[in-house]
Amino acid sequence: MADARMMVRRQAGARLWLSAFWLGLVALAALFAPLIAPHDPLAQDLFLGRMPPFWVAGAEPGYWLGTDSLGRDVLSRLIYGARIALTVALVAGAATCVLGAGLGLMAGYMRGWVDTVISRFIDIWMAFPPVLFSILLIAVMGPGLISIIIAIVIIDWTRFARVIRAEAMGQGAMDYVASARVAGRGRISTMLTEILPNVLPTIVVLLTLEMGIAVIIEAILSFVNLSIPTDDATWGGMISEGRVSIHQAWWVLVFPLIALFLTVLAFSQLGEGLKDRYDPVLR
Amino acid sequence: MNYLELKGLSARIMRQNHPLLRSVSLALAPGEVRGLVGESGAGKSMIGKAVLGILPKAVELTGGEIWLDGQDLQRLSARDRRHRIGQSCALIPQDPLTALNPSRRIAPQITDRLVDILGWERARAVTRAEELLHEVRIEDPARVMRAYPHELSGGMRQRILIASAFAAEPKLIVADEPTTALDVTVQKQILKLIKDMQARHGTAILFVTHDLGVVSKVCNRLSVLYGGMVVEDNDIDSFFAGPRHPYSRALLAATPKYTDPGASLTPVPDSVIAGVRGEIEAFDQRQAHV
Amino acid sequence: MGRLLTTLITLLGVAVVVFVVIRVVPGNPIAMMLPPGATEADIARLNALYGFDKSIPQQFFIWLGGVVQGDFGTSITARQPVTGMVLGRLPATLELSVMALVMACVMGGAMALWGTRRRETKTEAAIDVANGMALSVPDFLWGLLLILGFGVLWPVFHISGRVTPSLELPFTTNFYLFESLIRLRFDLWADIVSHMFLPALALAIPLSAIIGQLLKQSLKETMHLDYVTLARTRGYGETHVILREALRNAILPTLTLVGVQFTFLIGGTVIIERLFSYEGLGNMAIEAVTNRDLPLIQGIVILFALIFTGVNLVVDLLYAVLNPRLRHG
C-alpha cells in the first residue's frame, strides 16, 4: 500500500514540475515579449499572407511558425497573446477565489440566514448558462481587459462558493471545531484558524483550476469577437481566425490551440501537484 | 478429524516486507468455537478473511495451507474455491448497519446463495429463509422478508444476518467482531442467540474479538495473537485459570472487571511487549535463514 | 412543495438579473433598426412600440405578465414572436445535449466499471490519468481538437451545420434526429448523426470524465462495505458482485452531481454550437447578443434557466425513485 502511494507521489512530483516548467515558460514569454518576439505582432504584410511554418516547403525565413491571412507573424502573436492570457488568469483567478471562497466559507460555517441568502444567490447563478452570461456581460460593459476580468469574477464565483460551502459544512461538524469553542474561541476566529486551514488545499486546487478556466473564457470571448478591441494579439482571437481558414492554413489554428491546451492542463495539474506535495495530512 | 486446519499460514502487504501473519497454525474440530483474540493490528481479522478468501487486494498469502474438510483450498481454481466456500462457510460481519444492501429487499439477500450457489428452487429457499427468521425469534418473518434494511432496527438486522449465515447449513462460520457495534444489553441477546444456533446446528465457529469477556462466554478454545503470531493456544477453562504466555497474562490483567474494584488496572508492561517483540524478531530471523 | 417554491424564486431571480443587466446596455437598439435619416419622432414611435419609454420596473412587470401567458415579446431584428423562434431552435439544442449526455454516461460508466474491475493495477492508473486530462480540458478546446482531427486531418465527420443543406427534409417537427428514426429514414439519420457526433463528443468528454471518476470512486468505496464482502463469501465472483450489489448503491451519489454537471453541459452548447455552426439556441443567443435583440436575449436566457431547473427537479425525482429510503409505502 505504501508502495502504491510512493508511485502516486512520484507521479505527483513529475506533474508538478512539468506544469510549473510550462507555466514558467509562458510567464517568461509574457514578461519579455518585446525582447523575444521576432516581429511586431500587429505588423501586416499582405504579400506574406498564410506562409507555412519553417519545416514546410514554401516557408518564409524568419517567420518560424508561419503567418496568418494578413501576413502577421504567428509566433510573435503567440508570445504577445501570453501577456493577456496570464494577466487574465492571475487577476481574474485570484479575485474570483477571494470572493467565492469567502462567501462559501461564511455560508458553510455560519449557516442560518447568511447561508440562506448566499445559497439562494448560488441557485440563481447556477440557472444561467455561464458562457452566454459572460457574453452578455461583455456586450453590456463593452470589450476590454477589465470587462473580461469582471465578467469572469461575476460568473465564476459560484464555482468556489459551492464547493467551499460544502467543505466548510463538513469541517464544521468535526469535534475539533467543538473543541475550539470549548477553549473559548469566537466564531470568526474559529472559522479562520480551524476551518480555513482544512479547506485551504481545496481552495488551492480550485484556484489553479480557475486560472485555467479564466484563460479559456478569455479565449471564448475573443472567439466570438467580444474580448479585446480589434486586432490585439490574443490566443482566442487567433483561434477564431484559424477556424475560418482551417482548410487553407492549419497552422494559424494549431499553434494557439496547443498553447491554450498546455496552459489549461498545466494549471489544473499544478493545483493537484501542490496539494499532494504540501498538504501535511497527505504527506 | 478437524474441519478447518491452517498450517503455517503467512501473509504480508503486497510488495512490502511487512508480515501480517507469521506462520499461523490452528485447527477447528466440527462444532468447536474458537476465539481469535488480540489487539488491533494483531492479525485476528486477517485469519478469518484468509479462510473465506476475502483478503484485501493489497494483502497476499506468502505461505502455508488452508485445509477445509480435508481439501487444500489453495489447490483449487479461484472459481471452485469460491463455490466451495460459498457452499460450506459463512460470515457474520461486524456492523449490521452496513452488512445489508440498502437497495435490495431482505428476502433475496438471504435466498440468493441458496438459489444461485446451492441450486435450490426459489420457493424452497424462501420457505427455508422464513423458518430461519422464525428461529432467530423474528416476529413476522413474511413482513420482514419484504422489508428494506432501513426499515428495521440494528438488533433486528443483526438477527437477520445470523439467520442468513446459518441458512445454507454451513459447517464453518467466521464471526468477525459481531457485537462490537452494539450496546451491552443487545450484545448479550445476540451472543446468546449465536451460541444457541451454534449448538442446534453443530456449526464450527471462528470467533474474532478483542474482548476477553465475550470469549469466555461463547468459546471452547482460543488463540491469542500478537503481531500476526499465535502466542497462546489454549482451552477456555485453563486459559482463564492461568494464561501460559506472559502477554496473554498481561492482556487479561488489563481487562477491567467491575467485580473486583480494588485491583488496579495494569497496562500491558513494556517488558512484556519487549518480550513478544523479541520472539517475533527471532522468528523473522529464522524465516530469513530458511 | 418547498422545492417548487425555491425553483420559482430562482426563476424570478434570473428574470430580474437579466432584465437589469440588459437595460444597462449602452447604445440604443432601436437606432440600429432604423434607416439613416429617421426622425426623432420615428425613434419615439418605435420606442413606444417596444415599451422602452417606460421605467425599468414597469417594463419588467409588463414583460413578466406576457411571460406568464407564454408570450416573450417580439424580436427586434427578426420582427417575429420570440416564443416561436426560441421553440423552433430548442429541439436542435435538446437533441445535441441528450446525445452528449448519453455518450458521456456510456463512456464514463464503462471507464468506471472497467477501472473498478481492475482496481489497484496499472490499468486503473492509466484510466485515472486519462480521466484527469479529459476533466481539466474544457469542451471548447475538445471541440477545436476534434475539428482539427476528424474534420481536417482525417475528415470522417461533418464539422459545420446540423444537416447537409442540399438534402430534402420531410420533417414536421424540428426533432430531426428523433423524427428521422420514426420515419425510418436511416439515410437522413446517418447524415444528422454525422453532423452531431463531433459537437456532442466535445461536450461529452469532460462529463464522461467526471462520471467515470465519481462512479469509480463510489464503487470502490462500496466494494469495501460489509454487504459486498458477504456476497463474496457466498460464492459470487467479482463481476457479479460489482453489478448486482455495488452498482445500484454507487450510482446514487453520482446521480446528484451528474444533474448539476448536465446543466453545465447544456450551458456549454452555447459556444460549441457556435464552433460547429450548429443551428441551435446557443448560436441564436450569440447572434441576439451581437444584435442587441433584447426580447430575444431575455427569452433565451429564461428558457435556459427553465431547462436547468427542470433538469434538477428530474434528478431529484430520479433520486427518490432509486433510493428505497425515500420511497414511501
Added chain:
Amino acid sequence: MSEDLYRAEGLRLSLPDLNRKPLWGPAPRNEILKGLDFSIRRGEILGIVGGSGSGKSTLGRCLVRLLQPTGGRVLFDGQDITHLDDAALRPLRRRFQMIFQDPMSSLNPRHRVGQLIAAPLHLHGVQDVRARVAEALDLVGFPQEMASRYPHEMSGGQRQRVGIARAIALRPDFILADEIVSGLDVSSQAQVLNLLERLVKDLGLTLAFISHDLSVIRRLCSRIMVLYQGEIVEESETAALFAAPRAAYTRELLDAIPLPDPQQVWA
C-alpha cells in the same frame, strides 16, 4: 463557596426532527433530555453511564455549553450559564474543558501537537505559553519532541493523551471526558485511565466521565449516574450501586456485562 461545582435543575433539551417535518410549520421535536436534576461536587469523579440514545453525550455537551439547553438551568460555580452568549462564556471557558471521544476528529489534522496545546493558552492570554506546553506534555508522559508531530503520525492512545494534555494545559477546575477510551485497545485503555486518575488527583480536578462501560466506570469513579432515554434512573455512590443496584435498568446493564470469567452465570 458551595460544595457543588455544577448544578443542573430541570435540564431539558429537544431538537427538531427533520425526518418527520410536515409540509408546513415546524418539525416535531425530539426530547433528548427530559428534565434532569443533579449536581457535581468539587473534587469528585462522576461517572455518567447509559446505552446509545440515552442522551449522555448530549448532557455532556450542555455542561460545557456546546449546546444550549431548551429548558431548566445549569449553574457552574454558582453562576447561571444556561443562556450565556459566547462573549460572556469566554472567561469561564478556561475553567471547564472537554476531552472528546474520537481524537482523530477532535484534533485539527493540519496543526502540530505543540500548536494544538498552545492555541487555547494563547487565546486566554496565558503568560509563558512555551513553558506551559512543555509542562503539559510532561504531565501526560510525552517527550518534548512530540510537540512537532501531526496527529495522524500518532497511535490512538497517543492522540488521546494529546487531548488530555490540551485540556489540562489551561489548569481548569472541571474536565468532561466523553467516551474517551471506547476506541482504544485494552492496553492503551488502561494507560489512559491510569493517567487520567493520577492527573485528577494531582491537579485537584473535578471530572465527569461519560462511558457506556460500567467496568471502566467502576474503576475510576466515586459516584455514578445512570441515564436511560433522557432520564436519570439511578444516582448513587459507586460501591452502593454495584452492591445493590436499585433501578431495573441498572441491573440489566450489570447483568449484561460479559466478565472475563467462564464461571460467570450469564442468564
